[in-house]
Amino acid sequence: MSLRFASTLALLATATPALAQEVNLYSYRQPELLKPLTDAFTEKTGITVNVAYLDSGMVERLQAEGDRSPADLVFTVDISRLAALVDAGVTQSVESDVLSENVPSEYRDPDGQWFGLTTRARIVYASKDRVDPSEVTTYEDLADPKWEGRICTRSGTHPYNVALVAAMLHHHGEEETRTWLEGVKSNLARKPQGNDRAQVRAIWAGECDISLGNTYYMGKMLQDEEQQEWANSVNVLFPEFEDGGTHVNISGVAMTQSAPNRENALQMMEFLASPEAQEVYAHANFEYPIAPGTEADELVQGWGEFDADEVNLMTLAGLRGDALRLIEEVDFDG
Template identity: 75%
Template sequence: MTFRTLLMASTAAALLAPAAQADVNIYSYRQPELIQPMLDAFTQETGIRTNIAFLNKGLVERLQAEGDRSPADIILTTDISRLSAAVAAGVTQPVDSAVLEENIPAAFRDPGDQWFGLTTRARIVYASKDRVDPAEVTTYEDLTDPKWQGRICTRSGTHPYNLALVAAVIHHHGEEAAKTWLEGVKANLARKPQGNDRAQVKAIWAGECDISLGNTYYMGKMLEDEEQQDWANAVNVLFPEFQNGGTHVNVSGIAMTRAAPNRDDALQLMEFLASPRAQALYAEVNHEYPVSPTTEASDLVQSWGTFTPDDVNLMDLAALRGTALRLVEEVDFDG
């Protein structure tokens, strides 16, 4: 049995154990190994221990079922839609913290102080070094050009990462234009949407397609994996923009649960993760961009190039998620 399987099997019981076994309990959509270095640093600095339950689905539903008896103090998740869904479900509480306000720009936190971004990632284009001139892909609108027919790979259109991008298309161009954009991208697909973002880069390396959509941090993850380094080295990272905006970005973030039995310790964890030390470590370990304006991305991440983030309010995109999903289904994007 793998460590992750053991962790998932034992965590629920551990969270319900006496409080002495953990001072801050975390429900996380993020895999434990991605955030454990930051949690270890937090414990080293404060003496406060943490316990994490990895839930790849049903996090909000679990908190709703547990209600005020929930042992969870904190939720960690990726994607603005998941953060806003937790707020809408009433399983979080507002947090008033001068430290969080100082370290996290307003664009990356909830106006009602219910959630706070910790890192950002750009939704970019991976392009074959051998078959694609980087100058050919400068905007997201370029992806509908007939020259890409049979040359694009992507994961499912219903995945939260792609739905957030579609929501951004709706924001910039309206619903009808977004539907046309989806139809244009679908017409250019080399294969049925499948796999994760890394699988698309593998397909480029294998010659199955020439460009793909993906998050920036996957480049770092592939370079860390001996079996995937050839995939990563076969592509360039390109930062398309919207014709009237910038490069689409999303966040990983944190929120305090409504029940939060260890509220004071949980607040310390939130403030620590927003601190320059943790922001630098978070960005280095996960190859993401820190939200703190005083913390730079790692040398590796900076080597991929610079871009101008789209300035759309992330809550506006979250509000468009339902429309984005409906459009993806209407055009049968994954069919």
């Protein structure tokens, strides 16, 4: 643990605890990623945090529970999943000056239904041996025939790739996006498969030269003894849209419609949006904090700087249906 991380965590824990209360979370994020935050929040406020970790089916569970749901907050990743919660009517609007000040407008729902906590960039992993970093500057370039037989990716219908295609739709419209998808498909070295880390392994094994992936997987691979060799075989490159920036997605939080402990839930949301808490969370996840004045972990900063695309993520959420349709129409995974 870095000295900076330790001192930040200590700062979060310095306050007089209040009378014991509770707040209940449903989370798609792994226990080890949330524990530093939940422990610090409990130490600061005296509020006990109960977490139910889910692999899938969060929307369906909340709908089935209805007003009887014990959940106060939901944690998830990707704008598509946050939008799905809103569309299902299982969240409620939250107004808070603290949240508005600490979460930039492009990373929160205009109606206050959800708030981003950290961001991750959808980047290109490129072989250090076979790809000059100057060759990869835009997402549009991935459809160039020079990459024929050289690209690996996970399923095109995975939410991470659907969000990227939605961003392409926002910037270029349907016909250009369809042509781009067909071009990227023709450049694939193999049928889409596996997760983002599996693509880096394929580059290491010589099966392809570049892949799409989220930035934080580099940190996770460097923590894994077996996967360190994969990670060290690639560069992290930050392509941009020709008329925009680097595509980013978020981890986020929303208050449930039922929220039996609403005041405690709001207190936790404001805590999570604080600069100190965001740096702890981003450190644990190898992501980028979004509160003003915050910085990513030194390891993450070492991957390079980039200008994030400025489109509001709710705009992309509204395009996810069209994006998925195009992906399926070109039979991207076929």
